[in-house]
Amino acid sequence: MIPERWLNAALTLGLLAVPLWALWADEPFTITLATKVAILALAGVGLNIALGIGGLVSLGHAAFFGVGGYAMGILAHHAQTFQPMIWGLEGTKSMPIIWLTALVSSGLAALAIGALTLRTSGVYFIMITLAFGQMFYYFAISWPAYGGEDGLSIYVRNGFPGLNTLDPIQFFAIAFTALMLALFLHARLKASPFGLALNAARQSPDRVETVGLSPFRLRLLAFVISGAITGLAGALFADLNRFVSPTMFSWQLSGELIVFLLIGGVARLYGPVVGAAVFIFLEHHLGDISEFWQIGLGVLLLLIVLFARGGLIGLVAGEKR
Amino acid sequence: MNPVLETRGITKNFGAVEASRGISLDLRPGEIHALIGPNGAGKSTLIQQIAGKLRPDAGSVHLLGEDVTALGVAERARAGLGRTFQVSALAMEDTVLQNAVLGALGARGGRVPLFRGALHDADLRATAEAALDRVDLLDSADMQTAALSHGQRRQLEVAVALTLKPRAFVMDEPMAGLGAEGSARLTRFLDGLRDEAPILMVEHDMDAVFALADRISVLVYGQLIATGTRDEIRANPDVRAAYLGEDA
Ligand SMILES: Nc1ncnc2c1ncn2[C@@H]1O[C@H](COP(=O)(O)OP(=O)(O)OP(=O)(O)O)[C@@H](O)[C@H]1O
Ligand SMILES: [Mg+2]
Numbered sequence: 001m002i003p004e005r006w007l008n009a010a011l012t013l014g015l016l017a018v019p020l021w022a023l024w025a026d027e028p029f030t031i032t033l034a035t036k037v038a039i040l041a042l043a044g045v046g047l048n049i050a051l052g053i054g055g056l057v058s059l060g061h062a063a064f065f066g067v068g069g070y071a072m073g074i075l076a077h078h079a080q081t082f083q084p085m086i087w088g089l090e091g092t093k094s095m096p097i098i099w100l101t102a103l104v105s106s107g108l109a110a111l112a113i114g115a116l117t118l119r120t121s122g123v124y125f126i127m128i129t130l131a132f133g134q135m136f137y138y139f140a141i142s143w144p145a146y147g148g149e150d151g152l153s154i155y156v157r158n159g160f161p162g163l164n165t166l167d168p169i170q171f172f173a174i175a176f177t178a179l180m181l182a183l184f185l186h187a188r189l190k191a192s193p194f195g196l197a198l199n200a201a202r203q204s205p206d207r208v209e210t211v212g213l214s215p216f217r218l219r220l221l222a223f224v225i226s227g228a229i230t231g232l233a234g235a236l237f238a239d240l241n242r243f244v245s246p247t248m249f250s251w252q253l254s255g256e257l258i259v260f261l262l263i264g265g266v267a268r269l270y271g272p273v274v275g276a277a278v279f280i281f282l283e284h285h286l287g288d289i290s291e292f293w294q295i296g297l298g299v300l301l302l303l304i305v306l307f308a309r310g311g312l313i314g315l316v317a318g319e320k321r
Numbered sequence: 322m323n324p325v326l327e328t329r330g331i332t333k334n335f336g337a338v339e340a341s342r343g344i345s346l347d348l349r350p351g352e353i354h355a356l357i358g359p360n361g362a363g364k365s366t367l368i369q370q371i372a373g374k375l376r377p378d379a380g381s382v383h384l385l386g387e388d389v390t391a392l393g394v395a396e397r398a399r400a401g402l403g404r405t406f407q408v409s410a411l412a413m414e415d416t417v418l419q420n421a422v423l424g425a426l427g428a429r430g431g432r433v434p435l436f437r438g439a440l441h442d443a444d445l446r447a448t449a450e451a452a453l454d455r456v457d458l459l460d461s462a463d464m465q466t467a468a469l470s471h472g473q474r475r476q477l478e479v480a481v482a483l484t485l486k487p488r489a490f491v492m493d494e495p496m497a498g499l500g501a502e503g504s505a506r507l508t509r510f511l512d513g514l515r516d517e518a519p520i521l522m523v524e525h526d527m528d529a530v531f532a533l534a535d536r537i538s539v540l541v542y543g544q545l546i547a548t549g550t551r552d553e554i555r556a557n558p559d560v561r562a563a564y565l566g567e568d569a
Contacts, residue, residue, distance in 0.1 A: 188435075188436050189435060189436075191438045191439060191440070192434055192435050192436055192437060192438065192439055193422075193426050193433050193434050193435075193437070193439040193442065193445070194433045194434065194435045195439070196415075196419060196422060196423060196426065196439040197423060197426060197433055199412065199414075199415065200412040200415065200419075200420075200423050203411075203412040203413055203414055203415070204410045204411060204412050204413075206374075206394075206406065206410040207410045207411060207412060207420075207423070207481070208423070208427075209374075209393070209394040209395045209398070210372070210394060210395075210398055210404050210406075210410070210427075210481075211398060211423055211424045211426070211427025211428070211481065211484075211485060212395050212396075212398035212399040212427040212428070212430070212431060212485070213395055213423075213426070213427050213431060213433065214393075214395050214431075218433070
C-alpha cells in the first residue's frame with residue numbers, strides 16, 4: 001500500500017507533467033484535455049465536500065455547474081454585444097469578476113436549494129435535488145434572451161491580467177491553480193471543527209444534535225461551499241469551450257460528478273481528480289475506437305462498486321480514510 | 322430546592338398506543354432519579370420528549386426553571402442537558418478522541434471554526450481528553466470507535482456527555498449490555514457524578530438502581546404509578562403487583 005499523501009503528490013505531478021509534455025511535443029489538444037480534467041475534477045471536489053464529508057448525495061449539482069457557466073456566458077455575452085444588463089450594469093470579459101460572480105451566484109443557488117432540500121434525507125434527498133437540477137435545466141432551455149436550447153457562444157476567451165488565456169498552457173495553469181486551491185480548502189475544511197462535525201452528522205446526526213450543534217446548519221454551509229466550487233468549475237468550463245448551453249445543467253452531468261467520486265473514491269481528497277482523469281481518458285481513447293465507449297466505463301464502474309468500495313485510491317492507498 | 326429538570330403532564334400517543342399518559346416528574350439537585358418499568362412502558366419515549374427529539378402532544382418540559390418545550394434537541398443541549406442513548410449513537414468511523422472533541426466543540430456553544438485543525442485546538446483537546454480520562458478511555462483515544470467493545474462504547478457515550486458539562490444528565494439505560502464488572506464500575510462512577518449534576522436514569526439493572534437511586538419512579542403502560550425512595554418503592558403494593566411482582 002502506498003501512503004495516500006504520496007499518491008496525491010504523484011497525482012499532482014502527473015496532472016502537471018502531461019500538459020508540460022504536450023507543450024514540449026507540440027500537442028495542444030492534449031493540453032486542452034488536461035485542462036478539462038482539471039476543471040471537471042474541480043467540479044467534483046465541490047461535490048466531494050457535500051457528498052464525501054457530509055454524506056449528501058446530491059443529484060442536482062449540475063445546477064451549480066450551470067449557474068457558474070451562465071454567469072460567465074451572460075457577463076461575456078453582454079460584453080461582446082455591448083448591451084448593458086439590468087440596472088445598466090455592463091457585461092465583462094474579466095475572469096476575476098466572472099469567477100466571483102460565478103462563486104456568489106452558484107453559492108446563492110446552493111443556499112436556496114439546500115434550505116429547501118436538506119430537511120429531507122436518503123432517496124428523497126436524491127430525488128428532490130434531481131428535481132431542482134431539472135428545474136434549472138428547463139429554465140435555461142426556455143430563456144430565449146440567452147440562447148434557449150441553442151446556448152450562447154462567446155467569441156473570445158475572457159481575460160486575466162498578465163496572462164494570455166488563449167494560450168492553452170496558460171489557461172491550463174489557471175484551471176490547475178483553481179483545482180489546487182479547492183483541494184487545499186477541502187483538506188483544511190475536513191480537518192477543521194466544521195469538518196469534524198459535518199462528518200459526524202453524516203454518521204450520527206443524533207449525536208451531533210445532542211452535543212448542541214445543528215446538522216441542518218452544518219449541511220447547509222457545506223452545501224453552499226460545495227455548490228460555489230462546482231459553480232466556479234462551471235465558469236471555467238464555459239470559458240474552455242467558449243460556449244454555454246443548457247446541457248451544463250443536465251442530470252447526466254450531475255451523475256457524472258458522482259461517477260468521478262465513485263471511480264476515484266468517495267471522500268478521498270483526490271477521488272474526483274482520479275475519477276475525472278479516468279473519465280476523460282476513456283472518453284478520448286475508447287471514444288476513438290467506438291462510440292459505445294461508455295460500456296467500458298460502465299463495466300469499470302460496476303467492478304469498482306462491487307470490489308473496491310474505496311475507489312481506485314482505496315485500491316492503491318488502502319481502505320482507511 | 323427547585324428542581325433542575327421537570328416534566329408536567331407529558332402526554333404522547335402513537336396512534337392507539339398511549340406511550341406517555343400525563344407524566345409529571347422532577348429531578349432535584351444532587352440526586353439520581355431512576356426511571357424503571359417493563360419493556361415498552363414508554364421510558365425511552367419520555368426521555369426523547371425531555372431531550373427534545375419528540376414533541377409531546379400535551380404537557381411541558383422545564384430545565385432550570387425555563388420552559389423548554391418548544392426548543393429542539395440542540396438548543397436543549399446548549400441549555401444544559403447532557404444525554405446518553407439506549408443504543409450508542411457515535412461516529413463509528415471516527416476515533417474515540419474525535420467523538421470526544423465533537424462534544425467539546427458543542428460545549429463551546431455552536432461556534433464551529435472552518436479552518437483551524439480540530440485536533441490541534443488545545444482547548445478542545447484538553448476538554449476531550451479530560452473526559453476520556455474520567456471514563457478510562459484515554460489509552461484508547463486514537464482507536465477507531467467501531468473497534469471499541471460494547472462496554473467501551475457505553476463509556477464513550479458517557480464521556481461525550483461529560484464534555485458538555487451539563488446541568489442535568491439524562492441517561493437511557495447506561496448499563497445496557499455491560500456485564501457484571503462493567504456495570505459495577507459504571508455504578509461507582511455515576512455515584513460520584515451526581516454531585517456535578519443530577520442524573521435522570523432509565524435502567525433495567527435493578528442492582529444498579531437500588532445501589533444508586535435517591536428516588537425511583539415506576540412507569541407502566543405510559544403511566545407513572547409511583548415515585549419515592551427505594552424503601553417506599555419496595556413497599557409499594559401497586560409497584561409490587563405491576564412490576565416487581567415476580568421478584569417480590
Ligand atoms: N416512533 C414510534 N411510533 C410508534 N410507536 C412507538 C414509537 N416509539 C415508541 N413506540 C411505542 O411506544 C411504546 C413505548 O416505547 P418505548 O421505547 O418508550 O418503551 P421503553 O420503556 O423504552 O421500552 P424498553 O425497555 O424496551 O426500552 C411501545 O409500545 C412502542 O412500541
Ligand atoms: Mg427504551
